Amino acid sequence: MNILFCNWRDTRNPEGGGSERYVENMARGLAERGHRVTIACAAHDGAPRREVVDGVRFVRRGTKMDIYLRTFLALLLGRYGKVDVVVDVQNGLPFFTRLATRKPVVVLVHHVHREQWPVVYPGLMGRFGWWIESRLSPRLYRRSQYVAVSHATRLELIDLGVDRDRITVIHNGNEAAPRTTATRSPEPRICVVGRLVPHKQVEHAVDAVAALVHDHPGVVLDVIGAGWWEDELRAYVADRGLQDHVVLHGFVDDVTKHELLAQAWVMALPSIKEGWGLVVGEAGGHAVPTVAYSTAGGTTESIDHKDSGLLVDTPEQLTAAIRQLVDDTELRAFLGEGALEKSRTFSWSASQAAFAQVVLSA
Numbered sequence: 001m002n003i004l005f006c007n008w009r010d011t012r013n014p015e016g017g018g019s020e021r022y023v024e025n026m027a028r029g030l031a032e033r034g035h036r037v038t039i040a041c042a043a044h045d046g047a048p049r050r051e052v053v054d055g056v057r058f059v060r061r062g063t064k065m066d067i068y069l070r071t072f073l074a075l076l077l078g079r080y081g082k083v084d085v086v087v088d089v090q091n092g093l094p095f096f097t098r099l100a101t102r103k104p105v106v107v108l109v110h111h112v113h114r115e116q117w118p119v120v121y122p123g124l125m126g127r128f129g130w131w132i133e134s135r136l137s138p139r140l141y142r143r144s145q146y147v148a149v150s151h152a153t154r155l156e157l158i159d160l161g162v163d164r165d166r167i168t169v170i171h172n173g174n175e176a177a178p179r180t181t182a183t184r185s186p187e188p189r190i191c192v193v194g195r196l197v198p199h200k201q202v203e204h205a206v207d208a209v210a211a212l213v214h215d216h217p218g219v220v221l222d223v224i225g226a227g228w229w230e231d232e233l234r235a236y237v238a239d240r241g242l243q244d245h246v247v248l249h250g251f252v253d254d255v256t257k258h259e260l261l262a263q264a265w266v267m268a269l270p271s272i273k274e275g276w277g278l279v280v281g282e283a284g285g286h287a288v289p290t291v292a293y294s295t296a297g298g299t300t301e302s303i304d305h306k307d308s309g310l311l312v313d314t315p316e317q318l319t320a321a322i323r324q325l326v327d328d329t330e331l332r333a334f335l336g337e338g339a340l341e342k343s344r345t346f347s348w349s350a351s352q353a354a355f356a357q358v359v360l361s362a
Contacts, residue, residue, distance in 0.1 A: 003030055003359060004080050005039045006071050006097055007089040008064050012047045014226045014251040015064070017195050018278030019110045022149065022172055023089055024056065026108075029352025030359065031055030038080055042067040068095055076100040085359050088144075092116070092129060094137045098144065104362040105144045110275030111297055112156040116199045119272065138162050145362050147355065149275045150298035168358050171301070172276045173348030177285030182259040187218035188326045191264040191288075193257065193279040194271065196227030196248075203236050204270035208319040210240050212326060219245055219326070221268075222260050226251040261286045265332060266325045267309075268292075269299065270318055277302040284308065284343030289335035291321045308338035 005027055011020045023039065031037045031054065043049055043060040051058050059080070062070040072095055074080060086105045088097045092113040097105050113133055117126040138161045146167040148154040154167045192205045202223060209221045223233070223246065230248065237246045249260065261267075267283035269292035276298040280290045292299040294311035303309040310321040325332045 001084045001360070002036045002082050003027075003038070003085045003087065004075065004083045005037070005087045005089060006075075006095040007039060007041050008067050008091055010039060010041045010047065010058060010060070013042065013044045014046065015195050015228075017225070018172070019089075019091060019275070021278055022110070022276075023087075023108070025173065025348045026087075026352060026355045027056045028054050029348070030356055032352075033356055040067075040071045040074065040080065068093060071095050072097065072100050085362050087359070088141070090133070090137065092133055094132075094140065096140065098140050105141065106359060106362050107141050107144050107146045109146060109153055109157060110149050111153050111273050112160065113273070114156075115272045119199045120197065134160050145358060147358055150301050152297035152300060153275050156297070168354070170351050170354045170358070171346055172278050172281065173351045174281035174285065174343045174346045175348065177261075177282070177343075178255065178258050180255070180259045180262050182262040185220075185263040185265065187220065188212065188216050188266075189220050189222060189264045190266050190268050190322060190326075191222045191224060191260060191283070192268050192270070193224045193261075193282070194269075195225050196223070196229045196233055198229055198232075199272040200227075200229075201270040201272060202229075202233055204315045204318055205268040205322075206233075206237055206240060206242060206246060207315065208268065208322045209245055210242060211319050212323060213242070213245060216326060221246045222264065223248045224252055224257055224260055225249075258282070258286070261288060264288045266291060266322055268318070268322060269296070270315075271296055274298045274302075280309070280339075281343040281346065284339035287333075287336035287340040289325060289332065289339045291318060291325065293318070302342075304338065304342060307335070308342040309335055 007023050009016045009020050027037045038057045040059050042064045049060050086097045088095050089108045117130040148169050154169050158164050192202050194200050212219045267288050267290040269290050274296045280302040290309040305311045312318050312321050
């Protein structure tokens with residue numbers, strides 16, 4: 001079977017993140033089962049236009065803005081060859097593949113972007129994007145099978161009018177944390193992992209560190225990731241006078257990321273929305289608990305409140321929770337052990353098997 005994934009980024013893209021990790025793990029699982037798998041995504045300087053990795057063919061063209069049109073036209077004109085099933089990865093916008101092929105289309109949704117549209121695209125553009133996601137897309141794909149990465153996302157899709165019987169929940173998996181030479185830092189280190197975009201709200205973690213500096217002058221916030229919001233974030237850090245306490249590492253390789261996680265005391269996840277929060281499991285692999293917003297959606301499933309981390313509702317509560325974990329060694333150790341155990345309950349192999357079943361059934 002020939003399977004085409006339509007996704008706007010890949011993991012080698014500097015703006016790639018957890019959603020791209022999920023897509024590529026599902027694609028790899030299908031390739032291991034003998035299927036021919038292609039991922040169509042945007043081009044970038046960090047990778048060739050075409051390559052095969054772990055049995056998965058990558059076709060990169062265009063930018064993150066025109067990749068939707070380019071992929072649609074390429075599928076319509078048969079440039080991906082014979083395609084049996086299309087996986088349309090909807091990161092806010094669909095690829096409209098339902099109009100480009102008569103073959104089955106599986107819609108993969110990490111989370112609904114209701115809260116992000118007005119933050120990233122204020123005004124008419126944001127309202128139009130939300131109309132496409134909330135009104136047009138559910139109607140266009142009304143006969144397609146959906147995959148959601150959490151029950152929270154499934155409920156949001158149902159709220160948009162997607163039939164509950166057409167939505168299968170397949171969680172993210174976790175990988176065992178690689179061995180590193182790094183050890184827990186003697187001074188408090190908070191980490192944030194993710195793309196630098198407004199809706200990740202890294203500023204809330206910066207504010208938490210600002211509140212800790214007086215009592216913990218050695219505290220450091222490690223910001224791991226890249227994105228177009230970096231200049232604004234740097235300016236925010238400078239305005240708070242925290243240049244000596246906030247390190248923006250940019251895009252790093254997996255080894256460096258896990259070395260930083262191994263040193264951390266607490267993971268902060270102040271994002272407005274998370275379909276699941278793959279970084280929660282990555283931190284958990286190093287026995288690092290996460291503090292996140294309960295309103296983010298998938299965090300209520302990737303974090304067990306007061307067992308593997310803490311869920312809060314406001315920026316003030318986020319700061320208080322981080323302070324509590326920094327000051328309370330026993331609580332931090334207890335939640336860290338819970339985070340480690342939680343990270344071991346999800347595997348990519350189980351998720352790959354479930355995803356393959358959905359695709360074959362389509």
